[in-house]
Amino acid sequence: MEKKEDELVGKTAENKKVVLKNYVNGTPIETDMEVRKHGNPIKLEAPKASVLVKNLYLSCDPYMRGRMQDFHKSYVPPFSPGSAIEGFGVSKVVDSDDPNFKRGDLVTGLTSWEEYSVIRNTGQLRIIQQDDGIPLSYHVGLLGMPGFTAYAGFYEVCAPKKGEYVYVSAAAGAVGQLVGQLAKLHGCYVVGSAGTSQKVEILKNKLGFDEAFNYKEELDLEATLARYFAQGIDIYFDNVGGPMLDAALGNMRVHGRVAVCGMVSQNSRTDTQSFRNMFGLISKRITIKGFLQSDFLHLYSRFLEDITGYYKQGKIVYIENMNDGLESAATAFVGLFSGKNVGKQVIRVASE
Template identity: 70%
Template sequence: MLGERRTKAPFEFGVGVLTTKSIHLAALTHFQFVLPTERCKLLCTSFSFSFSSGVMAELLQNKQVIFKGYIDDLPKETDMELKLSKIDPNIPLQASSAILVKNLYLSCDPYMRGRMRDFHGSYIPPFRPALPLEGFGVSKVIHSNNPNFKPGDFVCGFTGWEEYSVIQRTEQLRKIQPDDHIPLSFHVGLLGMPGFTAYAGFYEVCSPQKGEYVFVSAASGAVGQLVGQLAKLHGCYVVGSAGSQEKIDLLKDKLGFDDAFNYKEESDLDAALKRYFPQGIDIYFDNVGGEMLDAALLNMRIHGRIAVCGMVSQQSLSNPKGIYNLFNLISRRIKMQGFLQSDYLHLYQRFLEDVSSYYKQGKIFYFEDMNEGLESAPAAFVGLFYGKNVGKQVIRVAHE
């Protein structure tokens, strides 16, 4: 598939189904699945007996990525561990709106690093140690008590980093209508949170005008690659920065950026930006913060706009670097605004229609870095913070 790079898992557990004709007493274990605002509990059984049919129910192995404990520095693979539990696909769901889903694709996103620290003052609570990580995913409904979802439906929204999840707060889910022209995995990327972040940030925060000069950092990532293409469609001049020659080639040869540079090869970021933007920058879409933001402030034009989307360069530093050139906000009357995609949910349907249409018409492309198997998830997530991904990092848990 165009735009997809696959990485195989280092090893496989092998997923099986437990069946038996013998009757056993149920051995019960508990685990909790945590959504951002609510905790729900699920009973997992080693054996399950169906009294209505008089036969044993088939149990499914449920592979999970467990969060081990809070961290202060860059995440490591050892901060997570793989575990196996068992789940009854016919388990009675405790809430009338709950559904049981099989997870197909999971999204690796930098914001998840913030949930690995014991801090409760953010827009989303921290992960809970000894429980599965969670994030955006594409899933298939297996069992439902909710009249809005039936078995076989595809949904996207918050789910666990595991093969099967019980989701109580179904109002945060969006039902997907499969489209032969759009991969399901795009609903955690191009048509998911990263894509909507790019769309809302560029159009609503940056207020672009045709002919303006646009700079995008982390430009080959999940958000940046779409920002640059939207800017080109809007008639802007676009330069992106990234951290490898492979990514620079992607930006210039596949994604249509006017130019791009490897920030790792630049000893003076201010000089680099002056070289690529001799007229100055009208719009800076910031995904990294730190020294790049400081250099951009020196190169903004009067009434320039800075959309502060992420600070991936600073997220894992014990002592984040300060910004020294903030006076330019005054002298050049620059608008600098942080934002979340959730601020603009009223635009989501328009976003889906616009971006789906652009993709189907071949006006935009989207590149994924696809890792195979839940076993690959810890390494894929950690790799985000070392620039190992080329495109949107996705975990394929199961084939559709």
């Protein structure tokens, strides 16, 4: 009996895709993107030295905002208007002209926001060893780039010690939710912030944070942090930048560490942000370091083993926000910048 992939090879598909219409200045809105069909039906065959995949799950990540403008000095090149948006995904190999991949393999890596994608840079793909105990979509979240960002950022950049005081912003997001749980497992005191009372309750009651607060309800962020950290902050895992970073700097302890993971508050700003508490970097000998998860790829196999083990043992949980269909992609992505998602934002394109 033929596999589904064997039945598809050589046939044609319209191949719907989500495209960026034009470069974006400011916060993206839904009409900056649209779903289009391929100009002509595509033939479902892998070109030379490539693989053809059927996309199953796509990841919505804040860094993609930087790729929507041509003047932003991001660490990845901008998208091309009129072409399918790119991002991390979980896909199934339909056809392969690469000996490292065969039809039916489940893979994760960079793909395009469309039904079928030709991937020429196959070296960036990783074959998924499917485990019935772990949802497949978790390979763009818990076991994907966000999870690895949390793992590498906390253990390598923050260099935590048992008993330290840890603050995590955007703590109910794809990265922050795992940072907080890893900190608790490490024996730290952990406080997180989020933008709704629902998220605050999740942080405290489901993710195990010691305390949490809704930053939108606080008039003085520096005073708020002083209230939660009477002894000061040893580690600040920063996902937002801006005024929150300044407030945290005003509450850091001597030899505190700040891991700068994201700047979601700055993603659509064109002006500069002034800081009042920068002198503390000197007087308190604070280390502040930006990082990319790709700096630590040598730790990836250890990360997979550790996090898979923690999840199966029930030591950590992971929250997803799942939207169905490419038609929902623009709404899902835009929602990241107004805090509409709870947990990791994922788009389900197709069933396996």
